[in-house]
Amino acid sequence: xxxxxxxxxxxxxxxxxxxxxxxxxxxxxxxxxxxxxxxxxxxxxxxxxxxxxxxxxxxxxxxxxxxxxxxxxxxxxxxxxxxxxxxxxxxxxxxxxxxxxxxxxxxxxxxxxxxxxxxxxxxxxxxxxxxxxxxxxxxxxxxxxxxxxxxxxxxxxxxxxxxxxxxxxxxxxxxxxxxxxxxxxxxxxxxxxxxxxxxxxxxxxxxxxxxxxxxxxxxxxxxxxxxxxxxxxxxxxxxxxxxxxxxxxxxxxxxxxxxxxxxxxxxxxxxxxxxxxxxxxxxxxxxxxxxxxxxxxxxxxxxxxxxxxxxxxxxxxxxxxxxxxxxxxxxxxxxxxxxxxxxxxxxxxxxxxxxxxxxxxxxxxxxxxxxxxxxxxxxxxxxxxxxxxxxxxxxxxxx
Ligand SMILES: *Cc1c(COP(=O)(O)O)cnc(C)c1O
Numbered sequence: 001x002x003x004x005x006x007x008x009x010x011x012x013x014x015x016x017x018x019x020x021x022x023x024x025x026x027x028x029x030x031x032x033x034x035x036x037x038x039x040x041x042x043x044x045x046x047x048x049x050x051x052x053x054x055x056x057x058x059x060x061x062x063x064x065x066x067x068x069x070x071x072x073x074x075x076x077x078x079x080x081x082x083x084x085x086x087x088x089x090x091x092x093x094x095x096x097x098x099x100x101x102x103x104x105x106x107x108x109x110x111x112x113x114x115x116x117x118x119x120x121x122x123x124x125x126x127x128x129x130x131x132x133x134x135x136x137x138x139x140x141x142x143x144x145x146x147x148x149x150x151x152x153x154x155x156x157x158x159x160x161x162x163x164x165x166x167x168x169x170x171x172x173x174x175x176x177x178x179x180x181x182x183x184x185x186x187x188x189x190x191x192x193x194x195x196x197x198x199x200x201x202x203x204x205x206x207x208x209x210x211x212x213x214x215x216x217x218x219x220x221x222x223x224x225x226x227x228x229x230x231x232x233x234x235x236x237x238x239x240x241x242x243x244x245x246x247x248x249x250x251x252x253x254x255x256x257x258x259x260x261x262x263x264x265x266x267x268x269x270x271x272x273x274x275x276x277x278x279x280x281x282x283x284x285x286x287x288x289x290x291x292x293x294x295x296x297x298x299x300x301x302x303x304x305x306x307x308x309x310x311x312x313x314x315x316x317x318x319x320x321x322x323x324x325x326x327x328x329x330x331x332x333x334x335x336x337x338x339x340x341x342x343x344x345x346x347x348x349x350x351x352x353x354x355x356x357x358x359x360x361x362x363x364x365x366x367x368x369x370x371x372x373x374x375x376x377x378x379x380x381x382x383x384x385x386x387x388x389x390x391x392x393x394x395x396x397x398x399x
Pocket of ligand 1: 096225
């Protein structure tokens with residue numbers, strides 16, 4: 001190394017905000033400052049022998065973009081550094097991250113224990129498709145650690161939780177569930193979509209695997225679909241083997257967009273959380289609000305756990321309006337600025353009626369059991385002025 005050559009960036013020596021901007025950069029011979037987008041499906045070799053060595057895995061380097069591409073690798077390395085994971089594998093969506101993890105690590109006859117509030121499509125994936133191929137799932141009350149212990153079977157291989165949950169923002173003690181999972185000889189996977197590594201680092205709390213829908217806060221601007229799985233190298237190699245064989249790979253274009261999203265992740269999460277806290281406090285004081293669900297409020301049942309394992313309460317606030325579906329829909333329909341959509345994790349604030357949209361496909365019975373009432377409204381708070389959000393939420397009172 002000449003005296004002018006700089007040592008590569010070592011994430012272990014820097015704070016998360018710096019890691020989010022600088023980790024994983026791999027420069028081409030042109031010395032570009034911005035991360036390059038490698039829109040190529042395959043890679044060329046100098047000789048047949050080199051091709052053979054790369055295909056067999058005996059020589060490092062890219063072969064085909066179904067399994068590796070330099071832009072995707074940059075995103076993977078940066079997210080792994082942010083989560084404090086040995087490795088990360090990017091996927092085409094959050095759902096394909098979950099699918100790939102289960103396909104790689106489970107087999108017919110295995111059993112999953114999952115928290116009741118997990119994402120609707122995740123529940124469908126477990127109950128419909130994995131069940132069909134002989135992998136059973138037990139759903140347990142999310143915040144009851146004894147319920148996880150009681151659900152353990154000799155064939156339990158995976159615990160799967162999501163915290164805070166959607167839409168009720170229930171907070172699960174990750175360290176406590178990790179202890180139960182490890183005592184049962186199982187792995188703990190945490191869907192870290194709602195917090196992102198800017199607010200919560202499940203691996204430090206004992207989780208083995210972290211799942212992301214990069215579609216949400218990692219991109220943060222509602223532009224592309226993407227997903228990722230983080231964890232130990234041995235297990236991520238298995239996930240990569242599945243990707244290489246089955247193909248739910250992240251495109252280099254989407255990887256590039258999300259890589260740029262990571263650079264502003266920390267400041268977005270801080271600002272959106274601050275907006276959410278202000279809005280949650282205000283909602284709690286409104287006479288037309290029956291109840292507010294936000295981990296950053298002292299009234300939240302798991303406020304203490306949330307403040308221990310998250311940096312903030314996050315950017316999702318749910319509340320029950322006094323009345324039922326009619327009042328909830330009236331409030332939503334009177335808004336002019338907030339986006340009526342089921343997505344979240346965007347700089348634009350979104351407003352959703354979970355009982356008739358995201359949770360509309362599950363039975364009334366299951367909805368009642370999970371506490372998702374017809375009067376419930378979910379806000380995924382963005383970066384607009386909080387005063388404008390409040391005005392929009394009050395318009396229905398004038399009509
Ligand atoms: C959106 C979401 C998913 C699925 O992600 P996609 O990128 O839409 O496939 C998984 N888990 C949670 C918590 C989500 O919010």
